[in-house]
Amino acid sequence: xxxxxxxxxxxxxxxxxxxxxxxxxxxxxxxxxxxxxxxxxxxxxxxxxxxxxxxxxxxxxxxxxxxxxxxxxxxxxxxxxxxxxxxxxxxxxxxxxxxxxxxxxxxxxxxxxxxxxxxxxxxxxxxxxxxxxxxxxxxxxxxxxxxxxxxxxxxxxxxxxxxxxxxxxxxxxxxxxxxxxxxxxxxxxxxxxxxxxxxxxxxxxxxxxxxxxxxxxxxxxxxxxxxxxxxxxxxxxxxxxxxxxxxxxxxxxxxxxxxxxxxxxxxxxxxxxxxxxxxxxxxxxxxxxxxxxxxxxxxxxxxxxxxxxxxxxxxxxxxxxxxxxxxxxxxxxxxxxxxxxxxxxxxxxxxxxxxxxxxxxxxxxxxxxxxxxxxxxxxxxxxxxxxxxxxxxxxxxxxxxxxxxxxxxxxxxxxxxxxxxxxxxxxx
Numbered sequence: 188x189x190x191x192x193x194x195x196x197x198x199x200x201x202x203x204x205x206x207x208x209x210x211x212x213x214x215x216x217x218x219x220x221x222x223x224x225x226x227x228x229x230x231x232x233x234x235x236x237x238x239x240x241x242x243x244x245x246x247x248x249x250x251x252x253x254x255x256x257x258x259x260x261x262x263x264x265x266x267x268x269x270x271x272x273x274x275x276x277x278x279x280x281x282x283x284x285x286x287x288x289x290x291x292x293x294x295x296x297x298x299x300x301x302x303x304x305x306x307x308x309x310x311x312x313x314x315x316x317x318x319x320x321x322x323x324x325x326x327x328x329x330x331x332x333x334x335x336x337x338x339x340x341x342x343x344x345x346x347x348x349x350x351x352x353x354x355x356x357x358x359x360x361x362x363x364x365x366x367x368x369x370x371x372x373x374x375x376x377x378x379x380x381x382x383x384x385x386x387x388x389x390x391x392x393x394x395x396x397x398x399x400x401x402x403x404x405x406x407x408x409x410x411x412x413x414x415x416x417x418x419x420x421x422x423x424x425x426x427x428x429x430x431x432x433x434x435x436x437x438x439x440x441x442x443x444x445x446x447x448x449x450x451x452x453x454x455x456x457x458x459x460x461x462x463x464x465x466x467x468x469x470x471x472x473x474x475x476x477x478x479x480x481x482x483x484x485x486x487x488x489x490x491x492x493x494x495x496x497x498x499x500x501x502x503x504x505x506x507x508x509x510x511x512x513x514x515x516x517x518x519x520x521x522x523x524x525x526x527x528x529x530x531x532x533x534x535x536x537x538x539x540x541x542x543x544x545x546x547x548x549x550x551x552x553x554x555x556x557x558x559x560x561x562x563x564x565x566x567x568x569x570x571x572x573x574x575x576x577x578x579x580x581x582x583x584x585x586x587x588x589x590x591x592x593x594x595x596x597x598x599x600x601x602x603x604x605x606x607x608x609x610x611x612x613x614x615x
Contacts, residue, residue, distance in 0.1 A: 236270045237357050239318075240297040242281030242288065247307035256305055259342040264351055271354045276300070289321045298322055299357055303350060310336045316350050320357060322365035322424065323393045328353035361395040364422060368392050370429030371408050378404035398422045410434055410459045413508045434460030434507055435614050440467070440557070442610020448474035450608055452497070460507040463516075465499040493533070495520045501543060514545045518561060536601065539565035547612060555612045563603040564596070 241261060245253040257279060264273045274297050281302065282288050292300045299320050306313045317329040330349060337346045368376060368384070369391045376384040380396040396402065398420045406414040412432045436459055440452035452467030471493040476486045501516015519540040522533035532538070541563040549555035593603040 235360070236272045237299055237360065238272045238274055238295075238297040239264075239354065239357070240274045240276050240281075240288075240292040240295060240300040242276040242279065242300060242302045244280050244302070244304045245307070246305070248305070252307075253305075256342065259339075260303060260347050260350070263343065263347040264354070267351050267354050269354050269357075270359070271357060285319065288319070292321060298360060299327075301350070301353075307336070312336055314350075316353065318353050318357060322360065322367075324367055324391060327356040327358075363395040363397050364420070364424035365393055365395050366420060366424050366427060368394070368427040368429065370406060371411060371431050374406050374408040374411075374429065374431065376404055376406050378402065396420055406431065407506075409461060412460070413506060437615040438463075439613045439615060440465075440608070440610055441613070442557075442559075442608040443475075444469045444608055445606065446475070446609055450497075450610070452499070454499075458502075460503065462502045463500070463514075465497070465518075467497040467499070469495045469497065471495075492526050493522065493524055495522050499543060501545075510548065510550055512547050512549065512555075514543075514547070516543050517541070518543050520563075534568065536565045536567050539563050539601075539603075541606065554614055557608075557610060557612050559608040561606045561608065563606045565601045565603060566599060567595075567601045 241264065243253075243257045243260065245256065248256070261273060261275055264271075267273070274295055276291070277295070281300070282291060288300050288302070292298070299318065301316060301318045304315045306315075311333060312335070313331065313333040315329075315331045318327045319325075320327045330353065332349055334346070363380075368379075368386070370386050372386050372388050372390045374386045374390075376386070376392065379394055379402055381394045384392040384394060386392050399422060401417060401419050403415070403417045406416075406429050408431065410433065412434055414429060414431055416429075418427055434456070436456050438454045438456075440450070440454065442450045442452070444450045448469055448471050450467055450469040452465045454463045454465040456463050471491040473488060473490050476489045497518055497520040499516055499518040501514055501518075503512055503514045505512040505514075517540065519538070521538045522536055524531055524533055541561045543559055543561045545557055545559035547555040547557035593601055593605070596602050
């Protein structure tokens with residue numbers, strides 16, 4: 188009896204610990220999964236290695252010596268730890284042009300090349316190298332170094348180290364194909380994958396995008412017409428060429444000042460589509476009468492021996508292809524009286540200036556109708572004025588007898604608030 192009792196307690200404890208272990212086993216598996224990759228979840232694929240074709244040239248060396256240097260270079264580069272595969276150039280010297288080297292490299296499935304040139308001058312060796320990234324069409328690294336003629340041990344250890352280190356500058360290719368877009372340097376591109384891009388000094392930019400797919404983008408450059416295009420990008424990458432056109436260089440305004448007197452302005456654009464300079468002429472020789480006033484002697488047409496010569500400078504505040512465009516600037520003018528006997532400046536109000544604010548409507552981004560507000564500040568001779576009514580004297584269209592069109596500013600200036608042009612603008 189005693190023996191059976193003594194064995195019962197240990198057996199009970201063993202059974203208890205086994206059950207406890209079976210209970211903890213799933214938890215243990217869960218803890219182990221938290222610290223490592225979960226079963227059935229694929230690891231993030233790594234980028235494929237870059238393949239670099241090696242071109243090699245020498246000066247001042249025999250063929251056997253050149254072969255020794257070339258073999259040591261290839262072997263040393265093949266030992267790089269930067270995930271770059273080295274492919275021997277065929278021919279070893281390679282073509283002369285960048286594009287031809289790229290073509291030779293592509294035929295061997297290489298996406299970059301490096302040109303190494305070794306010059307021997309007595310016991311001195313000079314090495315020049317350039318590493319070129321074909322998809323991005325740019326040099327990733329270039330340099331030179333010189334040293335005494337290296338022995339076999341040096342060639343296999345540290346002599347080629349600067350060239351091998353340059354391979355680090357070659358980035359991994361993205362998973363999506365790489366495309367190059369070409370156009371006018373400084374052009375900004377909107378709408379393509381990767382955000383806004385700007386063409387560099389060589390007029391190009393690169394980007395990667397999922398393919399095949401259709402993308403719509405917009406290209407903008409100051410002085411050029413905005414460009415909107417839709418492109419189909421295919422699987423193997425390629426180029427997009429922007430057909431950019433210069434913006435407007437000149438325009439002609441045909442308008443009525445205050446809706447009454449004809450005006451003609453010629454505009455030139457130092458910066459196409461943006462900054463403009465204008466010279467204009469408004470003739471008072473023949474115009475519409477002020478039909479908004481109550482006058483039993485109303486005449487539908489009026490004539491005065493007066494003209495104004497205007498000068499303007501300003502700029503547009505809206506995109507060149509906008510249907511409605513706003514612009515602003517400043518202007519100045521002189522008032523000229525003319526007759527058969529003489530031509531002279533207006534003795535009472537000879538000249539003035541004004542700010543200008545305008546808006547034009549061009550439904551097809553071509554010729555447009557416009558409205559331009561130009562409140563004028565005129566210099567006046569108060570002594571010569573006497574009792575002359577300035578409003579009537581200025582011939583301010585329809586409002587001179589029914590509404591105050593301006594006001595004196597001190598003793599020497601007159602502010603003419605009612606001054607505008609309404610007309611048609613032709614792009615030349």
